Amino acid sequence: MANMRRFLIWVLLLGMLGGAGWYGLRYLPPEWDPRAPLDLDAAPNWMTGVKLRRLAVQPEACFAALASTGRPVQRVADRPSDTGCEIQNAVRLPSAAPLAPASPVTTCRVAAAWALFETQVMQPAARQHLGSEVTGVRHLGTQNCRNVNHARGGRRSQHATANAIDIAGFTLRDGRQVTLLRHWDGSGGEAAFLRALRDGACGWFRAVLGPDYNAAHRDHFHFDMGPWRACR
Template sequence: MRWLLVLLLLSGAVAVGLRYLPPAWDPRAPLDLTAPPNLLTPLKLAWLRQSPAACRAAFARSGIAFTPLPDRASDAGCALENTLRLPQTPRGIPADPTVTCPLAAAWVLFERNSLQPAASAHLGSGVAAIRHFGTYACRNVNHATAGRRSQHATANAIDVAAFVLRDGREVSVLRDWGGQGDRAAFLRAVRDGACRWFGAVLGPDHNAAHRNHFHLDMGRWQACR
């Protein structure tokens, strides 16, 4: 509700003549993924799910290079649309995975505003790379033989298993989530921070299938577990 109120207030300001709002507060301006977040950031991020052009404009405005990929049809409900290679911002992700543009945008915001600050606060070192289980897999939720398609079926999700710090340490969801020390505190901060940017965040507290990774997606359903 507060996001709608902010949008209405800003729209009203524009209507009465305040036509030169700063880009960060202008609902019409492309999202700058490198700017400090404000109340409009979640609204602009949500809009990227509806507008491929707005999503690409966000990367262009942010000065973040990306490689767009061609759309690919599928008779099995696993079409790829509005996808790109996950940009190599200051961290290494093996295999340059295919992701939807909105997922890539959420990842950039997550890394800059949640992941790296959590690593510095709890472990005294930045994150240099991640270990992941992939993004695209033409399958149903929980690998079931029937039911709805997973967000992985359209490359709209990524499963993160571990984080490699700049000092060489590795923090594993499987090994460190259940601990009591700084590594466990870091992982919980990462999970909570991810919930600011992604639609669904599922981890070890969700079920046994997620005991060894965080599932992050930009689907319609909201979850933080």
């Protein structure tokens, strides 16, 4: 909170000073400078979320942020569509914890949010609640040309444009398997781990849906970077 207060004071001062104030941005440290690139490996602060949202209109900055982590980034060619299922600015999702059954295609923004989720939420929660680390993630897919809830009509799902990923379970370094279907309603460390993931993911993804949302999500988390905000 102290950092946020300092940042808001900066914004107020810069607004009061007008053009001369914006000159003062050069004195901000990179992690608080809104003009600086998003650093996915740096300790996050309030400005990290601002920069993450800005990637919606800065796709090349998104690719650069992923590349700066040192993980191999495999870009995917744009795929036009006349049915609302186009894929743009996409990658094969890079992940420190291998994805099964295979590395899926996602928008770069999902990949950037995933990088923050892995390092800032998933691994710390695994160490805290399970005394281990995640070495594998089981997903249920990303791209599916369909409407929300598989309805015959209505708006397109974020899955239609690979702007979402569904996560069903996790493999730990000690060999344990944690799944939403088996452990969400439990009372042990596995349940605490999963609920920490849901709560923490809401800080990076625009929409986070899980078993508490509805029966359709009883066995997985839905993470997306669409225009609507939800944390359920």
